[in-house]
Amino acid sequence: MAKKTRQILRRIQNVKHVRQITKAMYAIAATQVIQRKRALFSARPFGEESENTLAQLWATAQKQGIEHPFFLHTERKGAALLVMNSDRGLCGRYVGDINRAALGFCEQHGEVQLLLGGEKAHRFFRSRPWPIAEIYLRAYERPDLGVARRILEDLLALYPERVGEVWTVYMHFRGELVQRVRVERLLPLEVPEAMGEELIHEPALPKLLDHAARLYLLGRVFGILLSAKASEQAIRRQTMKAATDNADELIDKLTLLYNKARQHGITAELADIMGGAEALREER
Amino acid sequence: MNVRLIAAERELFSGEADALYARGVEGWFGILPGHAPAAFALEDAPLRIVTGAGERTFRVKAGVVQVRRDGVVVLADEVSEIG
Numbered sequence: 001m002a003k004k005t006r007q008i009l010r011r012i013q014n015v016k017h018v019r020q021i022t023k024a025m026y027a028i029a030a031t032q033v034i035q036r037k038r039a040l041f042s043a044r045p046f047g048e049e050s051e052n053t054l055a056q057l058w059a060t061a062q063k064q065g066i067e068h069p070f071f072l073h074t075e076r077k078g079a080a081l082l083v084m085n086s087d088r089g090l091c092g093r094y095v096g097d098i099n100r101a102a103l104g105f106c107e108q109h110g111e112v113q114l115l116l117g118g119e120k121a122h123r124f125f126r127s128r129p130w131p132i133a134e135i136y137l138r139a140y141e142r143p144d145l146g147v148a149r150r151i152l153e154d155l156l157a158l159y160p161e162r163v164g165e166v167w168t169v170y171m172h173f174r175g176e177l178v179q180r181v182r183v184e185r186l187l188p189l190e191v192p193e194a195m196g197e198e199l200i201h202e203p204a205l206p207k208l209l210d211h212a213a214r215l216y217l218l219g220r221v222f223g224i225l226l227s228a229k230a231s232e233q234a235i236r237r238q239t240m241k242a243a244t245d246n247a248d249e250l251i252d253k254l255t256l257l258y259n260k261a262r263q264h265g266i267t268a269e270l271a272d273i274m275g276g277a278e279a280l281r282e283e284r
Numbered sequence: 285m286n287v288r289l290i291a292a293e294r295e296l297f298s299g300e301a302d303a304l305y306a307r308g309v310e311g312w313f314g315i316l317p318g319h320a321p322a323a324f325a326l327e328d329a330p331l332r333i334v335t336g337a338g339e340r341t342f343r344v345k346a347g348v349v350q351v352r353r354d355g356v357v358v359l360a361d362e363v364s365e366i367g
Contacts, residue, residue: 042294049290050359053350145292200322203309211325212348215359219292
């Protein structure tokens with residue numbers, strides 16, 4: 001009996017250690033969510049306004065019959081896919097959802113070149129048939145413009161010469177409780193309809209359009225990085241909260257079991273003693 | 285006129301201004317209230333915003349200025365305030 005109580009006690013200690021870890025990870029993720037969310041919201045005005053400016057310039061350029069490779073739908077086959085996944089696990093559905101969506105895209109499109117963000121995406125795709133053009137490992141734990149620039153350069157090295165389209169799969173951050181996998185096209189560009197009006201411009205419109213399109217794309221890639229990271233931390237926080245709650249529940253159950261076993265042991269010992277005492281009395 | 289100076293990471297200035305001076309690819313230019321709709325690519329150079337409260341200068345990298353009917357928007361890869 002004593003052996004059984006010791007076993008239960010050991011299990012309780014183990015669960016308590018795990019709980020300590022999940023609780024600490026929950027606290028870290030909760031802080032990270034706040035930081036990543038703040039960075040994401042700070043970057044939003046740039047995304048919105050660069051899109052407005054680009055839409056305006058593109059509308060004006062179209063009126064003048066100017067074309068730009070970033071807007072052209074070419075006959076070229078093949079797509080590049082930027083997969084934004086995590087370097088670390090312990091974030092619930094995050095890793096699996098993104099890899100599944102990326103795999104679905106690859107199976108549907110066939111000819112795909114992969115740009116993989118995060119160890120989890122790399123491990124998932126390294127033994128699959130699609131060629132890997134670039135890998136970003138532990139590159140955007142705290143997303144900055146440097147990484148966004150690097151990714152954009154890599155994308156523009158592929159488009160429009162080697163692939164006809166550029167897509168991305170990432171977890172869109174709608175709020176702390178709502179994150180959704182999104183598969184979006186980055187190139188050719190799609191901007192909202194705008195009223196093309198006469199503009200004074202400097203330099204010539206094609207060059208200015210190129211400049212504005214690159215700025216917009218940088219903002220877009222940076223926004224995707226920030227959104228992906230905010231989502232990852234939000235999901236990790238939810239997962240760690242659930243793990244901590246489960247550990248609490250398990251500790252309660254095990255404690256009850258331990259108490260029962262201990263009481264059972266005491267009762268059995270008492271019964272032995274009383275049985276012995278009774279036997280001695282009868283002998284006298 | 286309303287001026288907004290927005291870097292990729294955050295918005296650095298938003299408010300009323302009397303004038304804005306910057307360097308485009310073809311030289312220095314100024315924007316005053318009532319300017320016609322326009323768009324300029326910026327050189328890596330200081331950009332000055334003159335407000336009623338004084339003047340603020342920013343170092344702007346890879347920027348675009350758009351003059352709209354409702355105000356001026358400056359977008360740039362990186363922006364930092366000088367002084």
